[in-house]
Amino acid sequence: MLGRKSGVASRLQTMFPNITLWHCSAHRLELAVADVVKEMGAVNHFKSLMDKLYALYSTSNKNRLELRTAAESLDVQLCKIGRILDTRWVASSFRTVDAVWKNYPALYKHFQTASDDPSRDGITRRTYSGLAMRLSSHAFVNNLGIMCDALQELSELSVELQKRDVTIISAHKTISREIRVLEAMSERPGRYTELSQRGIVENSFQGVTLNGGKPSDKSLDHKQFFLTVAKNLEERMLSQGGRVPDKTGYNKFIEELKVLYAQYWPDGADALYGETEVESLCQRFNITNPRAVLRAYRAYRDSDGNDMPDELRELLVAVNSIPIASAECERGFSQMNLICTPHRGSLLIPTISSLLFLNLVGPPLDKFNPVPYVRSWVSKGHRNATDARSKTRNREREENPDMLVMWNIMSS
Template identity: 50%
Template sequence: MPIDLNVQKLNGLNVGRVLHSNKTCGEIIDHIAHELKKKMAKDITENQRKLCVLVDESTTISGKTVLVVCLRSALADAEPETFFWELIELDGTTADDITKALMECLGRDFNEDFLGQCFVSFACDGASVMLGKRTGVATQLCSKFPSLFVWHCSNHRLELAVGDVVKEVSGLNHFQIFFDKLYSLFHASPKNQRQLAHCAQAVGQRLLVIGRVLSIRWVASSERSVRAVWENYRVLHDHFTNAANDTSRDSRDRAKYKGLDDVLTSATFVSNLGLMYDALTELSDLSRQLQKREMTLPTADRLLTREIRVFESMVTMPGPHMTTVHTALAEKSFKGVALRENGRLVQIHAAQEKSHYMAGRPGTIS
């Protein structure tokens, strides 16, 4: 806050001499937030507006488990919108603890009669503590509010569907392992990062961050990692080649870089890279759309149905990156790097990866 005040002083604003400390400003913000909550709760209660509760577990920097509570409702006769309501520190992580904390949170602003009439839906992730059939939070809430509609977060369901594809489609495991090796190589070694940056500077490219793919993060994170390898393909090849020929490294280290370069420059890997880039671009866009606050179930259903049609069409009509790969395979060169065959790699088949799961079991994500 003092920094903001200094900026305002430079802009010529008279901010006075008191109430400038971080503690005081924090108390002012808390008071404003409390009054706004009271005003919003009063509007919702007096107008008997329907209420949807969205929750998600999280962990603070200090390691404490908290419950993020958001509400979705119409305010002042406007369209329904989703807004943050409260951050609850949990005494435990069982379904009973979460249910008790949530009901206490809602009870501070809404009476039980109102909740019985207007608490219409509850949304959460797919953790067993939330959606367990016998003692889950959703089950306990439904016992209190029989008309409650429970919804498993569409974005979490999308991630589960992607996770199932990883298990079922041959070749994805090898692709994921290679990216894990790249992540470990550059994430834990400033020396490798520096050498890679020098290679990028030599060819005039901007270095992108390489992360893990198809892990616990949202699918958009996987798309960024694949895009980083696609854009910095030549940089990675130069770095691996230099490291493999660096006599200051031991033989095991040089062999590791030689193996990584053999995978990187194989026609099969480039084919898999283009295929995954197209698929993850579509899934990343869908994931971001589903995360929007104004998203509704009918709109989400249309987006999911459209995405299935897109994947089905991409089986016979390659995406833009796969089209580039076909040209590269015909020329046996990708981004100026010669391609070669590597019989140890497994190729991902478009029909299996894009259509089998998405079209065969759409109920998993819709």
């Protein structure tokens, strides 16, 4: 849909030259993470082991029960293990690696117990023994700490980009700050990485004795990994052009927007500072009276950004009306899947639409006043719940001697 020659966005821009094209920032974050996975083979190695853990506990109630028993014996709070770096938001990947971090002693004990269980066949015992060895290897503990730190930062960024009140300029500021943080973390390890490195030095992590692992185990280079994440984040998110030079005017658009915010004004700027950018924005958003906006901008600058005239506020509202992420659409899809289930296939489209509207924008129950709707319902001739004038249906009870024994058991 975003093809440069015949994509939907390109065709819309041909029909409407002033349209503002914006690829969802949350999805571009996922693309940046996918680029890191492609570039660094050690991430794929780590992901494959995490997928094995997910497959082990998502398809077997017996394995989940054994893991719960191991966690209770170690007084560890059990967390759900899901998939990482797949089609879901990056925040779900952090929840998974954080669950493995918290459940690490219970996971190792379960693998060890299962590998020594004589009731299992030899192949199964060797499988659990291999998982225990890989889980307690230096490479896995190192990768687990690095991935926890990185995914925690990226998940918080993803949540920020999905907020309803986020604007283009605030999102740009948040992304730029996150890139600087990731670059700094390449020199200064995070909390998870420090704990994992300490465990490797002491050869013991959360009470589990570690081993050197196999030569095929790949360990992430801390500095290279965080620099790669920062680089891909900058290429994907600070330029709508993706991995190619900025051809969509994203950087030019951001520079134009910065003149509307006092924190970006340079010291000692001349009297005409920002007027060219304001005129360009008025043209982009089809403002009918750009001269009035320009005079309002001069007054806005004279007040040091404290008093914004109504004419300039119109331009700012137009800028902030651009959604930077499609999270609202994703929330709608999620609610639709919860409402329209196989067990409710008889719902009509207008009913589903009304239920979606209530779930997405309706007030919570403590702020909902049902009295007007109840009065409207009763005024249309419907009976209320306490109406005693309705006739009671007489049900004939059939005696079934063959079922008396079963009924007696159920009622005893």
